[in-house]
Amino acid sequence: MPSAVLRAEALGAHLPPLVVEAERVASTVMQGVHGRRRAGMGDSFWQFRPYLAGDAAARVDWRQSAKAERLYLRETEWEAAQSVVLWRDGGPRMQWRSHLAEVTKKDRASLLLLALAVLLLRGGERVRLLPGPPRSFQGRGALPALAEALALAPEALPSAADALPRHARIVMFSDFLGPLEETRAIAAQLAARPLSGRLLQIMDPAEESLPYAGRRRFEGLLGELPAILPRVEAVRDLYAARLAAQRAGLADMAGGLGWSFSTHRTDARPETALLALWQGLAPA
Template sequence: MTTDLRQRAEGLAAPLPALLAQAEHLAASVLPGAHGRRRAGQGDEFWQYRPATASDGAGRIDWRRSGRADAHFVRETEWQAAQAVTLWVDRAQAMAFSGARDRAPKSDRARLLGLALAVLLLKGGERVGLLPDVPPRMGRAQLAPLTLALGADDSTDFGTPPQGAMPARSQAVFLSDFLGPTEGLEHTVARAVGQGVRGVLVQILDPVEEEFPYQGRSIFESMTGTLRHETLRANDLQARYRDRLAARKDALAALARQSGWQILTHHTDQPPSRALMALWQALDGGR
């Protein structure tokens, strides 16, 4: 590896330990005693032994385990289909927007929430993956590839969830501002629904994207610089902008409703703990 390439790699990796530390701190502050959402069912992997009851037939008794005690035990496997959660975190350039110097960009908040949720899920023994390149796996070791993948940015203006494979009858969480074209999102969600995947859309917005507080002469430019609009009367755009944002929110709500998914809205001036708790509860209710 050349010196220049090594320096670039180190520069990209530098923020990652801090991101993971923040995510673990956030997860611990929200649910310090969090436990998994695992439950017994069809599957191949061992979950737990439990005392046998009168309704358990002799064929369900694990005689080897029971031989080491004065009671009979049943060996249960976990229901694996519901134990996979696939994340998609929008890292397009539009997510780098912040309306104030002391406020985190939307991309930082999306990464933090996604990784903190992964910490909670992995702690509970579940499998977590990230579209498009990190398949769902169990264990704390999964945090390394998740954190590394989250460190990469997308050069496009707006992000679209890719057509990565998700386990059938699993769950998904998409974190984005969802302000770009919706066709790709609609297609991905429809494909997921066809596989029995239930999910949550988390729309992350900066407060100024809700308020549109601009007045007088203003220049609006996309984060990549490819789109630019200048006006002398920005206040004249406020009503139209708010109408379009409301229409986008209605469209997302309709997509979630038709798909059997849930939708949450989070603003970057709000505590991330509030969003993480709401997201955890939304997933728990859809298991």
């Protein structure tokens, strides 16, 4: 527990400027686009869920609460359908940065997640974190709490998604360089909820071009043994082919699930990726 507290404090110290930057990026994208607030809440019952701090008292179902002797909210299927679930990979690979970029992949993923959350919250939508607290964030004032929850979120994606709203949408930020079979298994489980999804692959520019030459020592980020290459340029074409194959596999997997797949480099402007995500989440 002490190590978790120290980690949370360290991440929390980095969050205020990240939140400010997320607000700036979101505001840039908002210029020229309109919000997507929908009228009406619908009346198709979906589930009861426990009352959580920040929920409006007017949404409490007093009859169900009296039966259980605790406060419960009545949620409708419309509300579930308007939830957007966000996940950011925080693993060791995401914490790497080359000399060609100013930020790590994790920092860029966190920025895009928070900026997208700003747009969603301003549009009146409900945002969930995976993994995260069993509640939805709603309203413009929810961003600080969401950012704090992001700082405390475990690095890995949990295999179970039973607690997520059915028919919600999910946006996943990662480099997706792990085994394709693992990504496919997790995505298939999420799609079975059913959830519609978008995958954004975030890459460092050096991972795109392998801009090294001569004898180089490469050290793994997941405990692998180091590898020494006498001439890096000799394997550049093979590396590019394997990266292209990985991306093709991810795109095919996403397409098979009815999801979408796109890429983003950490040396590119975050506004471009955010605008594409925002437009992709717009209703048909």
